[in-house]
């Protein structure tokens with residue numbers, strides 16, 4: 001064993017360790033989502049509900065077609081589209097179950113139909129093309145509704161107090177929110193890995209860090225150290 005350790009010591013040194021910070025996975029609160037969704041028009045609302053309730057990546061939503069939505073099996077599929085030159089990440093197609101509320105919203109939205117939609121996309125541009133502006137549109141809705149934090153500056157130097165640039169509103173945050181909510185609702189990490197399309201389980205396990213049990217604060221508030229803090233801080 002010692003021999004093996006010595007051997008590997010030559011291959012990897014302490015300074016070879018990857019040097020990066022694991023970013024906190026920011027998620028939307030229920031109040032933030034409610035304010036945003038109230039500020040949306042019906043089509044926008046379906047679009048961002050779709051992000052929130054499928055956890056799909058921006059590009060995956062962009063290329064989702066009506067053929068991918070299975071109303072009878074209550075799921076949506078992420079599939080390759082040769083004609084649009086789209087392949088899912090890691091070339092793995094998958095299926096994500098969707099809640100009844102989203103299914104009925106999609107049904108209603110489909111019935112209204114978009115006339116100019118040659119590829120049958122769920123959320124095409126007005127020219128019927130894949131839409132690359134979902135994030136800009138999200139920032140514009142947040143700004144219009146007065147939901148910017150008013151403090152941040154974008155990487156291009158734009159202040160969110162001046163326009164639709166708030167860093168608090170971004171598409172991947174829907175995916176983080178979806179993942180954390182699934183785990184809090186008791187979905188297994190393995191199922192979530194499938195739904196998110198992670199080839200590596202460790203990417204999914206990151207979300208376990210953010211799971212909060214409902215009774216967590218009851219437990220920590222009852223701890224001995226919390227008692228000490230309560231008695232000292234209440235006297236101060």
Ligand SMILES: [Zn+2]
Nearest residue numbers: 149152160166
């Ligand atoms: Zn901001």
